[in-house]
Amino acid sequence: MHKVLLTGNEAIARGAFEFGVGVGAGYPGTPSTEILENFVNYPGVYAEWAPNEKVALEVGFGASLAGARALVTMKHVGLNVAADPFMTMSYTGVNGGLVLISADDPGMYSSQNEQDNRFYARFAKIPLLEPSDSQEAKDFLKEAYLISEQFDTPVLFRLTTRLSHTRTPVLIGEDSSGPVVRDWQKNISKFVMLPGYARKRHLVVEERRLRLQEYAETSGLNQVVWGSRSIGIIASGVVFNFAREALGEDASYLKLGLTYPLPLQLISAFASQVERLIVVEELEPFLEDQIKAAGIAVEGKSLFPRVGELDPVLIEQGIRGASRFEAYYQIPDGLPGRPPIMCPGCPHRSVFYVLHKLKARVTGDIGCYTLGAMTPFEAMDTCLCMGASIGASLGMEKARGSEFARRLVAVIGDSTFVHSGITGLIDHIYNQSTGTIIILDNRTTAMTGHQDHPATGLTLSGQETAKLDLVALVRSLGVRSVRTVDPYDLKATEQVIREEMDREELSVIITNRPCVMISKERLLKEMTHQDKCTGCKKCLRLGCPALYLAGDRVRRDEELCNNCAVCEQVCPQVKGETEEDE
Amino acid sequence: MSENTSIIITGVGGQGILLASRVLSSAALKAGHQVKISETHGMAQRGGSVITHLRYGSTIYSPLISVGQADYVLGFEKLEAVRCIPYLNKNGLLIINDQEIPPLPVLLGQIIYPEITADSFRSSAPRLLLLKASAKAQQLGNSRVVNMILLGCLAQYLDISREHWQSAIEECVQPKYLELNEQAFTAGMQIQ
Numbered sequence: 162m163h164k165v166l167l168t169g170n171e172a173i174a175r176g177a178f179e180f181g182v183g184v185g186a187g188y189p190g191t192p193s194t195e196i197l198e199n200f201v202n203y204p205g206v207y208a209e210w211a212p213n214e215k216v217a218l219e220v221g222f223g224a225s226l227a228g229a230r231a232l233v234t235m236k237h238v239g240l241n242v243a244a245d246p247f248m249t250m251s252y253t254g255v256n257g258g259l260v261l262i263s264a265d266d267p268g269m270y271s272s273q274n275e276q277d278n279r280f281y282a283r284f285a286k287i288p289l290l291e292p293s294d295s296q297e298a299k300d301f302l303k304e305a306y307l308i309s310e311q312f313d314t315p316v317l318f319r320l321t322t323r324l325s326h327t328r329t330p331v332l333i334g335e336d337s338s339g340p341v342v343r344d345w346q347k348n349i350s351k352f353v354m355l356p357g358y359a360r361k362r363h364l365v366v367e368e369r370r371l372r373l374q375e376y377a378e379t380s381g382l383n384q385v386v387w388g389s390r391s392i393g394i395i396a397s398g399v400v401f402n403f404a405r406e407a408l409g410e411d412a413s414y415l416k417l418g419l420t421y422p423l424p425l426q427l428i429s430a431f432a433s434q435v436e437r438l439i440v441v442e443e444l445e446p447f448l449e450d451q452i453k454a455a456g457i458a459v460e461g462k463s464l465f466p467r468v469g470e471l472d473p474v475l476i477e478q479g480i481r482g483a484s485r486f487e488a489y490y491q492i493p494d495g496l497p498g499r500p501p502i503m504c505p506g507c508p509h510r511s512v513f514y515v516l517h518k519l520k521a522r523v524t525g526d527i528g529c530y531t532l533g534a535m536t537p538f539e540a541m542d543t544c545l546c547m548g549a550s551i552g553a554s555l556g557m558e559k560a561r562g563s564e565f566a567r568r569l570v571a572v573i574g575d576s577t578f579v580h581s582g583i584t585g586l587i588d589h590i591y592n593q594s595t596g597t598i599i600i601l602d603n604r605t606t607a608m609t610g611h612q613d614h615p616a617t618g619l620t621l622s623g624q625e626t627a628k629l630d631l632v633a634l635v636r637s638l639g640v641r642s643v644r645t646v647d648p649y650d651l652k653a654t655e656q657v658i659r660e661e662m663d664r665e666e667l668s669v670i671i672t673n674r675p676c677v678m679i680s681k682e683r684l685l686k687e688m689t690h691q692d693k694c695t696g697c698k699k700c701l702r703l704g705c706p707a708l709y710l711a712g713d714r715v716r717r718d719e720e721l722c723n724n725c726a727v728c729e730q731v732c733p734q735v736k737g738e739t740e741e742d743e
Numbered sequence: 744m745s746e747n748t749s750i751i752i753t754g755v756g757g758q759g760i761l762l763a764s765r766v767l768s769s770a771a772l773k774a775g776h777q778v779k780i781s782e783t784h785g786m787a788q789r790g791g792s793v794i795t796h797l798r799y800g801s802t803i804y805s806p807l808i809s810v811g812q813a814d815y816v817l818g819f820e821k822l823e824a825v826r827c828i829p830y831l832n833k834n835g836l837l838i839i840n841d842q843e844i845p846p847l848p849v850l851l852g853q854i855i856y857p858e859i860t861a862d863s864f865r866s867s868a869p870r871l872l873l874l875k876a877s878a879k880a881q882q883l884g885n886s887r888v889v890n891m892i893l894l895g896c897l898a899q900y901l902d903i904s905r906e907h908w909q910s911a912i913e914e915c916v917q918p919k920y921l922e923l924n925e926q927a928f929t930a931g932m933q934i935q
Contacts, residue, residue: 270784406809
């Protein structure tokens with residue numbers, strides 16, 4: 162046994178290996194991505210990127226029924242996609258233990274919303290575990306598999322960004338002697354959810370919920386830490402550590418590791434021993450509302466924000482009216498912000514430059530390219546969820562007619578297209594749209610740190626596999642106009658987009674440069690525009706971090722530059738023009 | 744909580760902050776401390792502001808450092824370093840790499856990059872070190888090792904032995920870059 166520093170995500174991967182998990186499946190999504198990336202490196206396990214979270218959970222379901230312990234990972238919004246199998250798996254239960262990791266993102270460091278996925282546990286009547294550091298992430302995961310198998314239920318295991326991406330010491334246990342596999346037994350009335358069978362299973366779910374509630378009252382996952390009894394804090398996850406930092410010995414703590422179903426007797430007993438009972442929880446009053454419904458007097462969201470991440474300062478301010486943590490030194494007002502930007506040489510840049518120039522209406526999607534909505538392009542009008550760009554553009558066309566559709570472009574990345582864009586495209590074909598869809602194929606899932614997917618030709622374990630051919634796929638669905646274009650060729654990119662926007666039938670454009678961070682491909686063209694610079698600043702409209710203004714001339718930072726040479730192509734001096742061409 | 748050490752490491756995505764913070768946390772663990780280190784992943788890594796909270800000592804609860812509680816702010820980039828000044832405690836030390844990476848609003852000419860010199864902090868953060876670590880890294884032949892130079896400089900102030908630093912660097916750095924990173928760390932330790 163030795164101690165190492167692991168992130169919450171790494172600790173879960175390690176715990177899954179030590180506990181004989183045989184199958185892992187998921188879809189990349191910050192902050193969950195590194196769990197499977199680490200798990201796949203352990204010997205004797207199978208792990209995969211599925212095309213989306215729904216398929217990942219279905220793979221986990223099958224693995225569990227076949228007798229393996231299964232680990233399914235996703236970010237919070239991924240569970241919306243996987244909610245269909247999730248809700249009914251509560252009825253079927255499991256064979257081998259199944260744990261679904263939901264990595265929530267309070268504060269929205271890398272997400273489109275900050276929904277509180279604890280509600281999914283209550284919604285599906287599935288037990289919910291919340292660790293507070295990496296050691297607990299590993300230890301609780303083992304408990305989660307025991308609960309899953311003992312109570313015949315999937316288990317929801319909730320992380321937050323602050324836990325997933327914080328390193329704390331973890332005791333490394335024994336290596337697994339190999340995945341655990343239970344016998345497969347045919348059981349139609351348990352695993353085939355026809356209404357007649359499902360009605361009987363619902364009774365089982367309700368009976369299980371009561372047994373879990375009883376279990377929660379005595380589970381070691383819930384613990385009391387006594388300090389001053391003037392304040393009693395109920396908290397779970399990383400918030401427990403924030404509260405302890407803020408109040409130290411001035412409070413007692415009921416730390417809940419099992420947050421659904423709640424141990425209401427334990428909470429009631431704790432309440433009776435403290436003067437003031439306070440629930441400290443991030444986002445929604447999930448615990449507070451249930452405790453109040455049980456008739457226990459408690460304070461909570463009246464003291465703390467319902468949005469964003471909590472921290473010790475917010476907790477102390479909420480409880481004491483002021484925090485002892487104060488800044489000694491102030492910063493000057495009006496410091497420039499530093500929003501994330503497309504990398505130098507990013508192949509998405511020229512597409513958004515053109516869309517801006519053509520004044521296109523753009524339905525957008527989830528990925529690095531969502532940055533196309535930011536200055537200087539502002540060439541995106543919607544971003545809702547994975548795959549939504551395609552359905553939204555069809556809806557806009559149906560609302561406003563094909564003339565409106567001439568200016569309408571849906572923009573989606575390759576991984577996102579495979580995740581949930583294909584069905585939207587089928588709707589375009591089926592219901593006869595005349596729209597334009599651009600698939601920004603950079604051959605990776607870039608935003609989450611470059612994961613492979615079905616169109617890259619590599620698996621999570623790095624093995625070569627069948628490569629989904631996007632052009633052939635789109636053609637086979639029935640799109641007649643399918644064109645590929647090199648986004649480093651600005652003129653061709655503009656021409657293709659212009660022609661396909663004008664075309665009065667559905668067209669799909671696929672850009673074909675890989676992400677600049679994973680590719681060694683460069684144009685390596687000698688760049689001259691900075692020598693000819695007259696200070697027109699047209700190239701600055703590319704928003705490239707390698708171009709900067711020195712006095713009244715633009716310079717190129719050669720160390721940052723990745724030689725895509727798109728800036729050369731917008732430079733009027735290089736093009737030999739005396740006036741701008743627009 | 745004076746027995747605990749709290750360090751903010753900040754800069755721009757892609758500057759090697761994750762590696763520096765991993766070496767530091769590993770060295771602290773080897774020295775027998777409890778350690779918590781909170782990193783930035785995801786979208787901010789695309790050229791955005793990146794901040795790592797690192798705490799070690801006997802008992803650490805919060806992985807986040809509250810305002811006014813950091814013993815050190817190690818800034819890989821000037822503007823980002825300045826942004827983190829409110830984290831410093833009264834005697835906190837601000838170590839700044841003398842490098843400017845203009846953010847997009849500056850590149851577009853919408854706002855000017857603020858002038859940040861040693862003098863501009865005399866009143867707002869009394870203890871300040873402004874280092875030419877990027878120039879030093881180029882002298883060593885690889886601009887990427889600026890992170891190890893800065894870490895070496897910070898190491899002079901921390902109660903962690905050279906042996907633990909050495910072993911942490913060996914653990915975190917790929918063998919082919921080990922010698923270069925060790926040189927950079929040593930160069931940082933020699934900065935006065």
